[in-house]
Amino acid sequence: MFGWQGKILKIDLSSKKYHILTPDISILQKYIGGKGLAGYYLKDYITLNWHDPDMPLILLTGPLVNTLSPTSGRMTVMSKSPLTGTIGDSSVGGSFGFSLKKAGFDGIIITGKSFNLCGIEINDDNIKFTDALSLKGLKTNEINNLIKNKGSTAVVGPAAENGVLFSNIVIDNHYFAGRNGLGLLFPSKGLKYITVKGTGKTKTYDKESLKKARQDIFRLTFASPVLMGELGISNFGTAALYDLIDNRRMMPTDNFRKTRFNNACLMNAYTYKKKFNPKKGGCLGCHILCKYITEDGLSIPEFETMSHFSALINNNNISVVMEANKICNEIGMDTISAGATIACYIEISNKKLSGSDITSLLKKIGYAKGIGNELGKGAFRFAESKGKPESAITVKKMELPAYDPRGALGMALAYATSTRGGCHLRSYPISHEILRKPVSTDRFTFKGKARIIKIQEDLNAIIDSLTACKFIFFAASLEEFSKVYTSVTGIESSAQDLLKAGERIYYNEKIMNSLNGFTKKDDDLPSCFFKYPGTSGNNIDIPPIRRTEFIKTLENYYKIRGIDINGMPTKEKARELELE
Amino acid sequence: MKKLIEKYNDKLFNHGLTEKDAPLIGTLDAEIIWNKTNKTTNILEKLFKTLNINSIIFSEPAEPYRTIIEYLTKTSNEVIYPEDCETRTFLHELPCTKDFNIQTIANILKERKSLIIPGHGIITFGTVSPEQAFVTFSSVCFAIYVKFFSDYLEHKKHKIISNEEKKTFNKVASMINPYPVFSFSLMQGPFNKKKVYKAMDEAGKIIVKSRLVDSYFGNISYLIDNIIYISQTGSSLDELSGYIDPCPIDNSSCAGITASSELSAHKQIYLDTENRAILHGHPKFSVILSMDCDQRDICKYKNQCHIKCPYGRFVNDIPIVPGEVGTGPYGLYKTMPPAIKGKRGVIVYGHGVFTACKKDFNEAFKNLLSIEKMCKQEYFRRTNI
Numbered sequence: 001m002f003g004w005q006g007k008i009l010k011i012d013l014s015s016k017k018y019h020i021l022t023p024d025i026s027i028l029q030k031y032i033g034g035k036g037l038a039g040y041y042l043k044d045y046i047t048l049n050w051h052d053p054d055m056p057l058i059l060l061t062g063p064l065v066n067t068l069s070p071t072s073g074r075m076t077v078m079s080k081s082p083l084t085g086t087i088g089d090s091s092v093g094g095s096f097g098f099s100l101k102k103a104g105f106d107g108i109i110i111t112g113k114s115f116n117l118c119g120i121e122i123n124d125d126n127i128k129f130t131d132a133l134s135l136k137g138l139k140t141n142e143i144n145n146l147i148k149n150k151g152s153t154a155v156v157g158p159a160a161e162n163g164v165l166f167s168n169i170v171i172d173n174h175y176f177a178g179r180n181g182l183g184l185l186f187p188s189k190g191l192k193y194i195t196v197k198g199t200g201k202t203k204t205y206d207k208e209s210l211k212k213a214r215q216d217i218f219r220l221t222f223a224s225p226v227l228m229g230e231l232g233i234s235n236f237g238t239a240a241l242y243d244l245i246d247n248r249r250m251m252p253t254d255n256f257r258k259t260r261f262n263n264a265c266l267m268n269a270y271t272y273k274k275k276f277n278p279k280k281g282g283c284l285g286c287h288i289l290c291k292y293i294t295e296d297g298l299s300i301p302e303f304e305t306m307s308h309f310s311a312l313i314n315n316n317n318i319s320v321v322m323e324a325n326k327i328c329n330e331i332g333m334d335t336i337s338a339g340a341t342i343a344c345y346i347e348i349s350n351k352k353l354s355g356s357d358i359t360s361l362l363k364k365i366g367y368a369k370g371i372g373n374e375l376g377k378g379a380f381r382f383a384e385s386k387g388k389p390e391s392a393i394t395v396k397k398m399e400l401p402a403y404d405p406r407g408a409l410g411m412a413l414a415y416a417t418s419t420r421g422g423c424h425l426r427s428y429p430i431s432h433e434i435l436r437k438p439v440s441t442d443r444f445t446f447k448g449k450a451r452i453i454k455i456q457e458d459l460n461a462i463i464d465s466l467t468a469c470k471f472i473f474f475a476a477s478l479e480e481f482s483k484v485y486t487s488v489t490g491i492e493s494s495a496q497d498l499l500k501a502g503e504r505i506y507y508n509e510k511i512m513n514s515l516n517g518f519t520k521k522d523d524d525l526p527s528c529f530f531k532y533p534g535t536s537g538n539n540i541d542i543p544p545i546r547r548t549e550f551i552k553t554l555e556n557y558y559k560i561r562g563i564d565i566n567g568m569p570t571k572e573k574a575r576e577l578e579l580e
Numbered sequence: 581m582k583k584l585i586e587k588y589n590d591k592l593f594n595h596g597l598t599e600k601d602a603p604l605i606g607t608l609d610a611e612i613i614w615n616k617t618n619k620t621t622n623i624l625e626k627l628f629k630t631l632n633i634n635s636i637i638f639s640e641p642a643e644p645y646r647t648i649i650e651y652l653t654k655t656s657n658e659v660i661y662p663e664d665c666e667t668r669t670f671l672h673e674l675p676c677t678k679d680f681n682i683q684t685i686a687n688i689l690k691e692r693k694s695l696i697i698p699g700h701g702i703i704t705f706g707t708v709s710p711e712q713a714f715v716t717f718s719s720v721c722f723a724i725y726v727k728f729f730s731d732y733l734e735h736k737k738h739k740i741i742s743n744e745e746k747k748t749f750n751k752v753a754s755m756i757n758p759y760p761v762f763s764f765s766l767m768q769g770p771f772n773k774k775k776v777y778k779a780m781d782e783a784g785k786i787i788v789k790s791r792l793v794d795s796y797f798g799n800i801s802y803l804i805d806n807i808i809y810i811s812q813t814g815s816s817l818d819e820l821s822g823y824i825d826p827c828p829i830d831n832s833s834c835a836g837i838t839a840s841s842e843l844s845a846h847k848q849i850y851l852d853t854e855n856r857a858i859l860h861g862h863p864k865f866s867v868i869l870s871m872d873c874d875q876r877d878i879c880k881y882k883n884q885c886h887i888k889c890p891y892g893r894f895v896n897d898i899p900i901v902p903g904e905v906g907t908g909p910y911g912l913y914k915t916m917p918p919a920i921k922g923k924r925g926v927i928v929y930g931h932g933v934f935t936a937c938k939k940d941f942n943e944a945f946k947n948l949l950s951i952e953k954m955c956k957q958e959y960f961r962r963t964n965i
């Protein structure tokens with residue numbers, strides 16, 4: 001077999017036994033890998049509780065991982081989301097996916113529950129279960145230091161142990177499978193860490209044509225200002241977006257009550273670079289390298305984190321942003337949700353928080369102390385419990401990231417239709433509405449957006465299945481990546497064939513959500529975006545979103561997606577996509 | 581969407597790419613909208629069902645593109661390989677079919693952004709906006725034009741011109757519109773922060789109107805107080821209003837992350853010279869001539885001319901440098917800025933022309949136009965040998 005290893009390690013932690021699944025090539029072709037294949041394995045269990053021992057925790061790579069394909073170091077983690085109750089997944093970088101492939105596996109599926117806290121150590125085909133009791137309560141960086149000689153690492157920190165609903169899985173100390181609270185799946189299975197190391201290779205069908213396709217993609221990325229330009233993410237990390245989002249007056253400020261943060265120009269990517277002098281790094285198999293790490297081993301925050309730990313909670317001190325980011329990473333919790341939940345708390349409690357208030361509150365959340373215990377359940381549950389649901393800026397109980405939907409109406413729709421709750425990455429309309437790729441669209445109209453959002457959701461679904469990086473698609477397209485896919489696997493394919501697989505993969509997620517009772521009423525935005533304007537000025541008007549247009553566009557989206565008027569998947573469409 | 585359809589219908593005509601109202605343009609959100617319906621739209625509608633796309637342009641191109649297409653598709657097999665760098669970077673290859681059959685069309689468009697069907701026209705599509713379809717259409721026309729004239733010159737030198745090629749060449753050459761005479765003045769510089777936007781908008785419009793840029797467009801910038809005002813990536817030079825990014829030269833703001841992919845090249849010119857205004861277009865004969873090299877058959881960098889040409893070539897006083905779009909290891913930002921010092925402009929191999937000057941866009945535009953005129957003249961001199 002080329003591309004895939006054709007082997008998935010299925011581990012039952014109750015019995016500490018494992019066996020190897022060998023999916024048929026027809027299944028691999030249909031679901032590709034990563035998110036798609038994980039969805040295939042998750043579907044039968046999706047109505048269970050997330051903490052049910054039978055609920056699978058799935059880590060899956062795709063056929064491109066550990067080959068010469070550009071940005072081939074990624075992996076998907078999937079299960080049911082403790083935070084949202086939807087399918088929960090996260091695409092994560094680092095070297096874990098690479099190492100898994102080297103060890104001879106496309107992925108791992110973990111079920112059961114270990115009686116004692118344990119670790120899993122994979123060394124080629126040697127699988128070892130260890131006692132991890134001594135690691136209980138340790139921070140992610142501390143654990144990582146103890147086990148990093150065993151290969152690539154996946155660990156959870158105190159946040160997961162203490163039930164924070166937005167806890168992360170931390171890969172290789174600097175990469176985060178975040179957003180959906182999948183970190184909680186580790187303790188629910190009695191698991192503290194996984195390490196993986198391997199010495200094998202992934203076979204490529206046609207090396208020469210892969211090299212050519214790779215060259216074509218490289219050329220495109222170098223021609224992309226967003227990726228490789230002077231001001232692009234290769235030079236500044238995703239922090240580069242901070243100035244632009246400020247400039248477009250769509251930076252969520254004061255819990256989304258404003259869309260402009262007065263101090264933004266003093267807290268931009270350039271300031272971090274000057275002050276902390278970080279070195280550039282990134283995922284294995286990537287040439288863009290958008291990760292910046294200081295000499296002391298601290299990550300420069302990603303754009304979302306920078307924005308939510310400054311504008312959203314009205315903090316003017318970049319050292320506090322660095323510290324907040326560090327705490328979240330070490331305790332193992334999602335920075336977007338943490339920032340947004342604190343913003344919600346500030347609004348409800350009507351308090352102004354100092355820098356030290358912010359950092360101490362984060363620690364309280366991670367260790368479930370005092371008010372932190374309530375906040376660790378996320379903004380939605382906290383606001384509900386205080387009788388102020390309108391203060392939670394969430395979709396399907398997940399906190400929104402740092403693009404105010406009033407400043408990009410495609411984003412408004414995409415937040416609502418995302419299968420994992422308020423997420424910017426499912427369709428990433430910022431690409432065309434703000435970054436002009438592949439071409440620019442009018443950010444203040446819903447016209448045409450329903451179909452665009454649907455197509456881009458399919459696109460990102462396939463990217464997370466291959467598994468490649470979404471960023472490279474600012475420059476390249478499936479036209480080039482289908483050549484990569486064919487060169488690696490030997491399977492004839494085209495851009496549109498892959499997009500069709502993406503449609504199937506995404507529809508499968510819609511079906512899973514519907515099985516858990518999600519309907520049209522869940523595909524909605526917080527009411528404030530329809531009631532209040534953003535912060536207009538500098539010739540940019542940020543009015544409230546017109547609800548009638550939003551609803552009309554959502555209904556158009558359903559029609560295009562093959563979903564009925566109540567937001568439910570249909571048998572006909574499922575059949576058409578071979579999901580029956 | 582209706583408005584966008586009208587816009588690109590007009591643009592195709594105004595850019596000389598199609599006859600007036602010849603194109604069929606369709607977009608799909610929840611419903612399909614066409615600018616007009618007929619038998620062909622009924623057929624093309626099936627493409628929307630088969631492909632995950634949101635817009636289609638289908639049109640016979642205007643002359644001389646039509647004659648060129650007929651000739652090239654007769655002489656090439658199923659694929660035309662573009663010679664110029666930008667089309668190669670973005671489109672890779674130009675598939676053709678003689679078969680106006682929906683299944684054949686769909687199968688090809690599943691893989692590539694365009695399809696040429698001689699006798700029928702060119703089909704292009706977008707997944708996000710009809711703008712993609714328009715840009716691809718423009719690129720295809722540019723690429724086949726450059727390829728036709730390049731091939732002819734090459735064949736002429738090797739004395740392998742067929743009668744048909746000669747006939748086609750004469751016909752096509754007779755259809756080339758003369759370049760305009762620059763007998764007016766653009767806004768006078770130096771500009772302040774208020775006036776610069778208008779001045780750039782004006783200069784952009786004149787470049788497009790003079791047909792000095794097609795395909796994936798050019799770029800344009802102006803320097804005031806260590807801030808580079810530069811057109812955004814993928815912006816149409818004739819629609820710059822609202823699409824200019826101010827970029828501090830010390831990179832102290834990343835708001836210009838959407839700036840042209842040639843920001844680094846422009847910046848280097850400003851750092852190295854006294855210039856304040858830069859224009860970059862893709863005038864066709866400059867591109868064609870830049871690829872005409874006597875050393876080609878014996879050069880050890882054959883087939884890598886666009887990144888490694890070692891000869892330091894010239895068209896009269898204008899240097900030709902290798903270099904790719906953007907900031908890669910062979911980026912033109914390394915080769916072009918040193919070459920422009922003390923020159924009227926520089927031609928980047930198979931790509932386009934950069935001109936720079938000190939005060940405003942008058943001289944830069946004049947130079948862009950005169951370099952292209954010179955290259956055209958030189959081309960016809962070389963083909964007459």
Ligand SMILES: [Zn+2]
Nearest residue numbers: 797798931932
């Ligand atoms: Zn150019």
